[in-house]
Amino acid sequence: MDELVRYIKFSIAFDTDKLKSDLAKIINKNWIDHYNTNGYSGKWTSVALMSKDGKSDSIYALPSDDDKMMDTEILDSCTYFKEVLDGFLFEKTAVRLLQLAVGAEIKPHSDHCLGYEDGSFRLHIPIITNPDVEFILDDKRLIMNEGECWYIDANFIHSVANRGKQDRIHLVIDGIRNDWSDALFFKEAAENRFLKPKAKMSEEQKELMIAELKRMDTTVAQEILKNLE
DSSP: OOOOOOEEEEEEEOOHHHHHHHHHHHTTSOOEEOSOGGGEESOEEEEEEEETTSOTTOOOSSOOTTOOOEEOTTGGGOHHHHHHHHTSOSOEEEEEEEEEOTTOEEEEEOOTTOSGGGTEEEEEEEEEOOTTEEEEETTEEEOOOTTEEEEEOTTSOEEEEEOSSSOEEEEEEEEEOOHHHHHHHHTTSOGGGOOOOOOOOOHHHHHHHHHHHHHHOOHHHHHHHHHHO
């Protein structure tokens, strides 16, 4: 069998000037410290563009139950971000800007059920980055440039360190697989290459995930907890 897909760099490019113009409108808004406080060092903050309650400080990546996503008050002022999101014809479960400050590091971890094979997936669109950002996925360094669009299979162990002199900001979109996304993904790789990795989490990584899910306390999180504990 062909090697499992760990990432895809799609042949999609977004206007970096327009991305940065929208970002400039909201860069001084209230960015929230990422909730997984044991999983990183330094400053890692987020603001939601879509959330289940329409509030920009609702940065959780798992929605509760079947709540539909709503545009936040921040997205209302960002016409290009809206255009980008409208071009992805799948249901979104989280849409956030994630800012990793200079010197900050996200520890090696995996995100439960965030591979395409799970029926859900995560896309990254870098808005501001630098050559000294080290994004490591399954022991391989990925260079994601501004305006590009990447799929990352977050079931694989990954980490990020910003060793540069500029904060790194990505637009991160979580979505639900459908026919439209199948056409997008399977153009890049055969369906049988999207399978769950066999690698197991370390006990430390498992404990971090359990603590995070308990804090979220949603129906979806509780269901995942049953499988982990």
